[in-house]
Amino acid sequence: MAYELNGKKIEHDEEGYIADVNGWNEDVAKMIADVEGIDMTSEHWEVIHFLREYYNEYQIAPAVRVLTKAVAKKLGPEKGNNKYLYELFPYGPGKQACKIAGLPKPTGCV
């Protein structure tokens, strides 16, 4: 299974999570967001870039609370909550935002 972008194949799993974290760039993100039906605004990009930064440091997506705190810092305290993140990513910040950010899907009881 693969996405096609500018004649290049980008492998992904059954659910559309890309296989290689390093094969990600903003065009890939836009394409996945398109498939997910999400119109990327600057708020979306803030979240995506934070996810990438955190992943680069810790090899895992941030916990929901870590993410909401970061969002509060960047976008204002009224936006630092789970509900706002679900408005941005209706299928859940943990999973849908990770997919667009090119990160592996969080597994377990989440």
Place this chain on the structure above:
Amino acid sequence: MAKFEVPVLTMSEEPARDIPEIQAGVMAHSRPFLAKPEHNKPLGFPDSLVDHWQEKALERMGSLLKRFRSLRVFLDSCVKCGACTDKCHYFLGTGDPKNMPVARQDLLRSVYRRYFTLPGQLFGPLVGANDLTQETLEEWYTYFHQCSQCRRCSVFCPYGIDTAEISMAARDIMDHVGYGQKYCNEIITKVHKIGNNLGLPGPALADTLMGLEEDVHDETGHDVKFPLDVEGADVLLITPSADFFAEPHVDGLVGYAKVFHQAGVSWTVSSYASEAANFGMFIGSYEQMYKVANRIRKAAYDLKVKRIVFGECGHAWRVAYSFLNTLAGPWDFLDKDYPVPQHIIEFTTDLIQRGGIKLDRSANENMVVTLHDSCNVARGARMGGVPGGQFTLPRTLLKACAPQYVDMHPDTINDKTFCCGGGGGLLTDDLMELRVKGAKPRVEALKNVMTQAGVTHIASLCAICKSQFTKILPYYDIEMDAVVSVHGLVSKAILLG
């Protein structure tokens, strides 16, 4: 929102007796993703479906029958009385007759009869004995992944046949021929490699815990610690990794930390055994259960703790309460004055009784709370060393934390509780239709008390239940934040200082 039809709630006064019309084959399409070689190899399973798989499957079935006498008894003793037929939430939510527990059991039973009993060998289908074919294997894969191993049916079975054990055996056989399920096998692989289901490495765990210390300090002004890998702590907390990661789980973790802080008990989390869940049980693998459980032993031994306390995780408590001593004992290096292991709810209720902590109900005054009994706690374990303690202790605790508590219909609580719809290794997005439909009986009972008694929140003591409700309640027009952690309420009500 959904690519399938969400069941219509009938708002029946008797939600457990709302029996659907039979719809043969309506869930025949539902299957989780198959495990890939990278999920199978580390667990010692074949990469993919092996050659001569029938032979190997029967060989494995034979060895399970020898090893677990219970399995043979369960396969032999069904008299087709029908008591179980309307007790499974997946049947009640889908109407697919193969989700009647007896029909699910018969998928394995018919093969057992054909190859392991004399009448079956002689008379075949005349005595309910069938060949093991590719079609059988596909049906196994489909319908043994529509059983959350919740054991509600076994409560009503006059012979006590445990469908969960049959479904575990079937999954074990499938794993041994290279036909396992991705969700479970990928997760167990992560536990062996990283220490938890999430794949949360030590540094990320440390960062997360430090962040929680800051949060609690900002909110309360108290220095509540979230210690990691502290040698010589009194208590080793074993909790589901979802408690570090997800909402509303993390509120529960904050609650545990505040309880330890206020009680003055030193405690620690281990980065090596940063997981309470033991998915080895879901795939029926004694070997995997053993390996995962022994990570806890090693962590307890290495950190030189005196006690082990389990956080809010349903099946972890079943494994801990019922099997931990067999799997990872003897625990002779722990303090014998305390139960091994202890549940955080036992720990907290005991402190309340002894006046070690004080709670202020008014902190939760806008809530009307109900409790969702988690299957594996309700039907697979106990709390407080007394029969039924697993039902009374969580309720006692909730009533101490909130001024208003209401139970759901008696046919849907305690040992008759309905599964949340996502237990037993089915909490995966590829089974979303099953999860939404299987939640129907529970949601029906919840909606009843919401409309009739003003219930606002459903408290849960299991990471799977919490995640499942967060995801599926919105399908039934209930806000996702209606689900809370039991210790999330403790966290708000506890008086610090």
